[in-house]
Amino acid sequence: MARTHVIGAGMAGLGAAVALARAGRAVTLWEAAPRAGGRCRSHHDAMLGCVIDNGNHLVLSGNRAVSDHLATIGAADRLVGPAEACVPFVDMATGRRWAVRPNRGRLPWWLVSAARRPPGFGWADVAASVRLLRAGTEATLGELLPTGPTRAGFWEPLVLAVMNAPLDAAAARPMAAVLRETFARGGAACRPLVARASLADTFVDPALAYLGAHGAEVRLGRRIQGLEWRGDGDVAALRLDGGEAVGLGPDDRAILAVPPSIARTLLPDCPVPEGDSAIVNVHFRLERAAPEPVPGVPLVGLVGAAAHWVFLRGDIASVTVSAADALAEVPADRIVAAVWPEVAAALGLDAAVAPPARVVKERRATFRQTPANQALRPPAGRYGHRLLLAGDWTDTGLPATIEGSLRSGRRAADLALQNG
Numbered sequence: 001m002a003r004t005h006v007i008g009a010g011m012a013g014l015g016a017a018v019a020l021a022r023a024g025r026a027v028t029l030w031e032a033a034p035r036a037g038g039r040c041r042s043h044h045d046a047m048l049g050c051v052i053d054n055g056n057h058l059v060l061s062g063n064r065a066v067s068d069h070l071a072t073i074g075a076a077d078r079l080v081g082p083a084e085a086c087v088p089f090v091d092m093a094t095g096r097r098w099a100v101r102p103n104r105g106r107l108p109w110w111l112v113s114a115a116r117r118p119p120g121f122g123w124a125d126v127a128a129s130v131r132l133l134r135a136g137t138e139a140t141l142g143e144l145l146p147t148g149p150t151r152a153g154f155w156e157p158l159v160l161a162v163m164n165a166p167l168d169a170a171a172a173r174p175m176a177a178v179l180r181e182t183f184a185r186g187g188a189a190c191r192p193l194v195a196r197a198s199l200a201d202t203f204v205d206p207a208l209a210y211l212g213a214h215g216a217e218v219r220l221g222r223r224i225q226g227l228e229w230r231g232d233g234d235v236a237a238l239r240l241d242g243g244e245a246v247g248l249g250p251d252d253r254a255i256l257a258v259p260p261s262i263a264r265t266l267l268p269d270c271p272v273p274e275g276d277s278a279i280v281n282v283h284f285r286l287e288r289a290a291p292e293p294v295p296g297v298p299l300v301g302l303v304g305a306a307a308h309w310v311f312l313r314g315d316i317a318s319v320t321v322s323a324a325d326a327l328a329e330v331p332a333d334r335i336v337a338a339v340w341p342e343v344a345a346a347l348g349l350d351a352a353v354a355p356p357a358r359v360v361k362e363r364r365a366t367f368r369q370t371p372a373n374q375a376l377r378p379p380a381g382r383y384g385h386r387l388l389l390a391g392d393w394t395d396t397g398l399p400a401t402i403e404g405s406l407r408s409g410r411r412a413a414d415l416a417l418q419n420g
């Protein structure tokens, strides 16, 4: 029976393996780490005494690969968020608060409502949005977006969250794809959603349970050290960490779903984006759950602060700082000291009482999402006859996100099924 070997149990690999298992294909999923999830994972933190994620992950209700995948693995109810699109902000310099609230339908009348649009949003922003949707491959967001008050109060937090890059470096094209699939489709497609209990509980454990129930083999803690090649240039075998080789039969396929730094070592001839961007998260264990700035919305954007976003889950308040290469070099206690007063102010807490905190530095959170690197993304899918590529860094048209990863995994699985 034809078997597909999936290498890497991040979102792309899990997405591919689930799609294959669903179609009845024999699957083996190889993961180097002792647990699945890759850059989207959770663990129990002994000091905080609770489960935390490696970082806050936000998805939008318009992310259709996320919805399809969670429905397949029986976890559709494990994302939570408001019933209507709403993203609250606070300006740390002035204390001013507002919320961006796109209306449900496609006709964007929210842009003419002062209670729903970002402060200062006007014709320059509408014109910039149109320019953005038509952006060329070389364009950065910094060139296209207006320089008025909405730059710092709306566009910058949005771009940092989606692209993990500052405006002047971030490629415009992938951001345009996100806007087309979310904001341009109305508020129903841009409700902010987060994992209910943890990333593992929503994205990882149900996928592993699904794979187990469908007879897939999951090999955690098994690193693929190398690929062996046939004379015709296609892959012949996977070489494991212990030195043993797993040969591929004529109808077998392999899907490489590893991060770009590993793809570069396994496939030296494959174009791979260069350089990574860090994300720093700080998880504070509060004495008790803090009230959400807008009830039912578990996050708030901070303007003019070191902390970019604060997410709330029970008594955990978690800060995200994106494009954080410099901050990742700062000692954890100094990061905590810098962001705690901002968190306290945003949530209306007493800044004098600093709660226990855990800093998680993800130095390789995403590839550096510049125009130059867009050109280096290989197509998601075929690399040889029997080897397929997946991962957030492949050319999905989207930024490096869960949605992009899942789509790349799905595409690779579809190709493996067509040819098996």
Ligand SMILES: Cc1cc2nc3c(=O)[nH]c(=O)nc-3n(C[C@H](O)[C@H](O)[C@H](O)COP(=O)(O)OP(=O)(O)OC[C@H]3O[C@@H](n4cnc5c(N)ncnc54)[C@H](O)[C@@H]3O)c2cc1C
Pocket (backbone or CB within 6 Å): 007, 008, 009, 010, 011, 012, 013, 030, 031, 032, 033, 036, 037, 038, 039, 040, 054, 055, 056, 057, 058, 059, 222, 223, 224, 225, 257, 258, 259, 262, 279, 280, 281, 362, 364, 365, 366, 390, 391, 392, 393, 400, 401, 402, 403, 405
């Ligand atoms: C802190 C942080 C915050 C983020 N926030 C968001 C967000 O808000 N919204 C969003 O949509 N996305 C967000 N992302 C991005 C998202 O997490 C990634 O795009 C996605 O998880 C990437 O999945 P992947 O499967 O492509 O790669 P990975 O998650 O890197 O998975 C690759 C897997 O391959 C394994 N592997 C590596 N080498 C080998 C080998 N030789 N053999 C076998 N296995 C191997 C790795 O251990 C890993 O498990 C965030 C990322 C981080 C780090």
